[in-house]
Amino acid sequence: MNILLIEPDRLLAGTYRQALEGQGHKVIMCASAQSAIFAADTVTPDLIILELQLIDHSGIEFLYEFRSYPEWQNIPVVVQSTVPAREFDNSWDLLKNELGVAGYHYKPLTTLQTLLNSVNSFAPA
Amino acid sequence: MSRGDSVPMVSQQLLLSVAEQLKLPLLQIARQAELASLHAQPNLGLIQSTADTALRLIDGYVLGVRLNLEQSQLDVEPVSVSSILYDTGQELDAIAKAYGVSLELNIAGRYGPVMAHKQGLQTALVSLGVALIEALPATEAPQLKLQLAAYRCRYGIVAGLYSETEQLSLDALRQGRRLQGKVRQPLAQHSHTSGAGIFVADALLAAMDLKLQLTRHHGLFGLGTVLEPNNQLQLV
DSSP: OEEEEEOSOHHHHHHHHHHHHTTTOEEEEESSHHHHHHHHHHSOOSEEEEOSOOSSSOHHHHHHHHHTSGGGTTSOEEEEESSOGGGGTTTHHIIIIISOEEEEEEGGGOOHHHHHHHHHTTSOO | OOOOTTSOOOSHHHHHHHHHHHHHHHHHHHHHHHHHHHTSOOOHHHHHHHHHHHHHHHHHHHHHHHHHHTGGGOOOEEEOHHHHHHHHHHHHHHHHHHTTOEEEEEOOSOOOOEEEOHHHHHHHHHHHHHHHHHHHHHTTOSOOEEEEEEEEETTEEEEEEEESSOOOOHHHHHHHHHHTTTSSOTTTTTOSSOOHHHHHHHHHHHHTTOOOEEEEETTEEEEEEEEOBOHHHHHO
16 A cells, blocks of 8 residues: 655654555655645555644644545545544544544554554555 | 743643653654564664663753752853864764754854853753754755854854754744643644753753853854853963
């Protein structure tokens, strides 16, 4: 799969990329929401892994922008963030139903294996 | 100056900010170790420099607390600005390489000694440097370059870290100070983290009656502090 990895920390992004490429995925890395939109326009991703805490525009802003394009409505987005789930208590419906978030992982407690399992579950059979 | 809300305080807010920031290096180490167990050789150099970053942040915080407690009897000594910047560069070298940031030292000219708390000043610059090194790639700046530089201004000698990317505005810094420990990204235009490195530097400098300031030098944008040259020491 083509995976668009939106991760602001360069070291973590490198580690995630190595793990994903080890499973045969192609990874496009972006550190900001803006460059991620440009990257998606160049190579349509099959899946997006998104950190919400970005510089300048947040991951939520990225989602609003991304989902505003009809051709990107159905691309699954997995949020993997340092923002804990309890902070989404009031906005799960918005994230899932309106912004199409297909999965959420709390980054500090998500192992690479958990992330890989989650990513592989989106691979076409 | 009274120590009101415009002056950084070593506080629970700072502790929260440091705790939040420490998740990043610990996460990097944990995932690197897991990656090695999955299918790759461990990148021991990366693990080491990441762990060093975490230790420096803790050290900086602890020193900030100590200096604030001992403010009336700070152990100041004649300090060479050039040697402080050189040593700061040495400490930042490994983490800068890991993040792909080119670190340059620009100490043109001779600067007389300043009276300062040497460890406090260097720790503040290192803390600031780590924060800027981590943030620079996240801004997708075209040039990943950071310059450690000193220059004279009419108030004294400015020592700081400079890049081609505009860093914080004064308003953003003030707002960040108010928001530290209360929101996840108090410096949202600058850092994807809690920005603890900047606040630790801020607290350290404040404990030494110095200020974290925004500066411009040779078209570069910087964060640093103004040090007062000691004219009596220059005569010795």
